[in-house]
Amino acid sequence: MGAEPLLKIENLVKHFHVRLGAFGERAATVHALDDFTLDIEEGETLSLVGESGCGKSTTGFTILNLHRATAGKVLYKGQDLTALDEKRMRPFRRDLQIVFQDPYSTLNPRMTVGEAIGEPILFHKLATKTELEGKVAALLTDVGLPPRFASRYPHELSGGQRQRVVIARALACQPKFIVCDEAISALDVSIQAQIINLLLDLQEKYGLTYLFIAHDLAVVRHISTRVGVMYLGRLAELASRDELFDTPLHPYTKALLSAVPETDPQHERDRKRQILQGDVPSPLDPPAGCRFHTRCPIAMEVCRHKVPNWKEARPGHLVACHAVNGE
Amino acid sequence: MTGTKTENRLLDVKGLTVEIETRSGPAVIVDGIDLHVDRGETLGVVGESGCGKSLTMLSLMRLLPNKIHVAKGEAHFDGRDLQKMSNRELRKVRGGDIGFVFQDPMTSLNPVMRIGEQLAEPLIYHRGMSKKEARARAVELLRLVGIPGPEQRIEAYPHELSGGMRQRVMIAIGLACEPKLLIADEPTTALDVTIQAQIVDLVKGLREKLGMSVVWITHDLALIAGLVDRVIVLYAGTVVEDAPVDELYAHPRHPYTRGLLASIPKLSDQPASRLNSIGGTPPEPGRRPQGCPFAPRCPLAMDICRTHVPKLEPVAAAGSHRTACFAAEKAREAA
Numbered sequence: 272m273g274a275e276p277l278l279k280i281e282n283l284v285k286h287f288h289v290r291l292g293a294f295g296e297r298a299a300t301v302h303a304l305d306d307f308t309l310d311i312e313e314g315e316t317l318s319l320v321g322e323s324g325c326g327k328s329t330t331g332f333t334i335l336n337l338h339r340a341t342a343g344k345v346l347y348k349g350q351d352l353t354a355l356d357e358k359r360m361r362p363f364r365r366d367l368q369i370v371f372q373d374p375y376s377t378l379n380p381r382m383t384v385g386e387a388i389g390e391p392i393l394f395h396k397l398a399t400k401t402e403l404e405g406k407v408a409a410l411l412t413d414v415g416l417p418p419r420f421a422s423r424y425p426h427e428l429s430g431g432q433r434q435r436v437v438i439a440r441a442l443a444c445q446p447k448f449i450v451c452d453e454a455i456s457a458l459d460v461s462i463q464a465q466i467i468n469l470l471l472d473l474q475e476k477y478g479l480t481y482l483f484i485a486h487d488l489a490v491v492r493h494i495s496t497r498v499g500v501m502y503l504g505r506l507a508e509l510a511s512r513d514e515l516f517d518t519p520l521h522p523y524t525k526a527l528l529s530a531v532p533e534t535d536p537q538h539e540r541d542r543k544r545q546i547l548q549g550d551v552p553s554p555l556d557p558p559a560g561c562r563f564h565t566r567c568p569i570a571m572e573v574c575r576h577k578v579p580n581w582k583e584a585r586p587g588h589l590v591a592c593h594a595v596n597g598e
Numbered sequence: 599m600t601g602t603k604t605e606n607r608l609l610d611v612k613g614l615t616v617e618i619e620t621r622s623g624p625a626v627i628v629d630g631i632d633l634h635v636d637r638g639e640t641l642g643v644v645g646e647s648g649c650g651k652s653l654t655m656l657s658l659m660r661l662l663p664n665k666i667h668v669a670k671g672e673a674h675f676d677g678r679d680l681q682k683m684s685n686r687e688l689r690k691v692r693g694g695d696i697g698f699v700f701q702d703p704m705t706s707l708n709p710v711m712r713i714g715e716q717l718a719e720p721l722i723y724h725r726g727m728s729k730k731e732a733r734a735r736a737v738e739l740l741r742l743v744g745i746p747g748p749e750q751r752i753e754a755y756p757h758e759l760s761g762g763m764r765q766r767v768m769i770a771i772g773l774a775c776e777p778k779l780l781i782a783d784e785p786t787t788a789l790d791v792t793i794q795a796q797i798v799d800l801v802k803g804l805r806e807k808l809g810m811s812v813v814w815i816t817h818d819l820a821l822i823a824g825l826v827d828r829v830i831v832l833y834a835g836t837v838v839e840d841a842p843v844d845e846l847y848a849h850p851r852h853p854y855t856r857g858l859l860a861s862i863p864k865l866s867d868q869p870a871s872r873l874n875s876i877g878g879t880p881p882e883p884g885r886r887p888q889g890c891p892f893a894p895r896c897p898l899a900m901d902i903c904r905t906h907v908p909k910l911e912p913v914a915a916a917g918s919h920r921t922a923c924f925a926a927e928k929a930r931e932a933a
Contacts, residue, residue, distance in 0.1 A: 322790040322791075322792060322793075323761075323790055429879045431879060432879070459646035459647055459817065459880075460646065460817060460818075460819075460858055460861050460862060461646060461857060461858060461861050461875060461876040462646075462875075462879065463861065464860075464861035464862075464863075464873035464874070464875035464876070465875040465876075465877070467863070467873055467875075468872050468873055468875055471872065486790060486791065487791075488791065488865070489820070489862065489863040489864060489865055490863050492863065492865055493863035493871075493873070516865065526792060527791065527792060528865075529795075530791045530792045530794065530795035531791060531820075531865060532794075532795075532798075532818070532820040532821045532823060532824070533820055533823065533864060533865060533866075534819050534820045534823050534847055534859060534862055534864065535823060535847065536823045536824060536843045536844050536847050537844065538823075538824075539823040539824025539825075540824045542824070544795055544799065546792070546795050546796055546799060547792045547796075549746075550760045550762055550763065550793070551760075
């Protein structure tokens, strides 16, 4: 690393304006993402973890300009993506792809696999119609499917095969960066492992950069270079994988890690979990100060009214907590 | 089988076969399953989607969806044959001696009924309580499952609660009549890992307090490791392995169980290494191969596996550990 990051995200904010009440008489703001600053290095797998509703998917969407940012910047090749309209965004879409959780709803049931994979290739004029068949076959082979699958329809495929097709489609324009939004969460364990292996192989082969959004921490530890932990729309902690899993600093990260079950019965029976009480508060009305203070086992007075700074506690290890480094 | 052993059996299922009607005739989706649960025991039922784990449990209670029916088999609960009971008798068992917790609390709770009423319903029906008594008990139950402010919460509708809260309400309903057996079907699958840990701890605590047996259906081998006493592993509608929990994780014998355990990334793994995935996909119901259903994906498959179905048999020198595999001995040597 050390070179220019692939993506520079600066103070990204996404608020959704909603109307509540039976007649929509009450306006309210969902604080889905606040003050998100992060560099994504070329070739790395950066994972975002956190409970549902913490804003991890919103982050992925906003970075790709699929949600219009409320404030902040996303710099890619010197261009601020948040300033682009859909038309000017198009050339960048080739480089920046996304794979969603549910391979059932992301494939058009009336398009064959070959048409689905071929569409982005034709759209970006990356091949002529005569070359297309060969390209599609190569992509299918890349994701471990036989080329004859090109003539099949999504309903003829299993969940794991569909997810391979979705990945092949994302690869079709030779992207630099892929957001994997819970890309393996809907799959069975034995299939999940196949797709994880596939993602690792493709990364090595094409030098891809992943933003991996997931809630399964064991999977995240397996594939990540760095991990960011989010809580209620804010980054709580960011560090290299080993650093984060071996020496977590934020009390939320610690609680999250302690909740991960392991396949060791003796260890599981003996271990004393640190169980977080209660649920995540509503992002409609996030708590003042540190957003975690309502569930934090070590919350202090300052946590209730002052937002903790995003600071580097150790080299490359950032954390937002008043209790770290005796701030 | 000795007399004491039979007495200790709370649930004993033999040769349970469930079929689905298709255009090309009936297709077997649960194929002659044997399983049992002892009093006070917690059994984990593990398998991937479509392996028949939920249908097995639903069929016991005659809660199968249309076009799916029990073709053969018997199921004794507390000495009585569930399959021979009249609907009226069975209604007394459902929600009474056998409590259910389903996966998705959003579709299992009635959206237009206050949760207090939903909790009181089984108490009035099964235990003959008055409305007032049932209401008081409902408050107690909500407190038991760790819902804050239960006196106010019983007035809430399901949509006013978070996912974790709703699942707690489901558990409270399942426990309402202090069942002898609680069947929990993927009760934490839709929940975050922190809430999942809360629910697992809750059930552990309640099990000890109420002395009930639990069947926990899941696809997550890690989740149940510290919760259950024994595990059965299902594949394509058959039991492929049945073992005490420590034995299963330490010495899995069936290649499918071994593959499943190897597929799960562990926090202690070497990062970024390749996971030992199982190639291929499970067979669709009705398209099960001849012989062992796992043979097409099995790294140890031999000729006999493609023609004959292996029986669930004790693994040598460990009577309580059973597996259905011709190559199990080979698997042990490989370990």
